[in-house]
Amino acid sequence: MSTETHVKDVKPGLKNLSVIFIVLETGRVTKTKDGHEVRTCKVADKTGSISISVWDEVGGLIQAGDIIRLNKGYASVFKGCLTLYTGRGGELQKIGEFCMVYSEVPNFSEPNPEYLAQMNKTVFHFVLVTHQGLNDQSNMNSSTAAPAGIILMCNMFFLQ
Structure with missing residues (x-):
């Protein structure tokens, strides 16, 4: 213990x-x-x-x-x-x-301001991918094609 x-x-x-x-x-x-x-x-x-x-x-x-x-x-x-x-x-x-x-x-x-400052070092990285080109791929059938519009992907990482 x-x-x-x-x-x-x-x-x-x-x-x-x-x-x-x-x-x-x-x-x-x-x-x-x-x-x-x-x-x-x-x-x-x-x-x-x-x-x-x-x-x-x-x-x-x-x-x-x-x-x-x-x-x-x-x-x-x-x-x-x-x-x-x-x-x-x-x-x-x-x-x-x-x-x-x-x-x-x-x-x-x-x-606590120290904890909040630590949290502010967290960076959100956003990648926008349009559907353009995703639906054009010949190896994708209609059930696997990406929907029209924008796909938003969020990657979060911590800066040291």
Whole structure:
């Protein structure tokens, strides 16, 4: 097991995190296209607060006031906000209730200009291809011919 990490030390890209926190708020359930349930909870330790994304039935078991140990978690940026996740094989273990010293500030899941700047380095490269010439190929039958109009292809890559 990894050593305990405080909320203030959680950074994007960190893996195999072990964090102990108290649940301050549980968010509403959102259903994904695949039918999974996900909710975001606000959690905190003595160094600050952060959001954690919790999936499926585990999310329904978590309540405000629960003290939980996250094992094998990871941190990532979602919509410009730092968020904790349970990793593959990760677990949330309830270890107590209500009695924990915590601080809601700083909130490390607030939108962060550094994370937003990092996201702005993402470049969207658009390639426009007209249908002209695609339908002219003799080896294409009408069922495989490209539709009239413009095909928009998007390639996304990250500048380092």
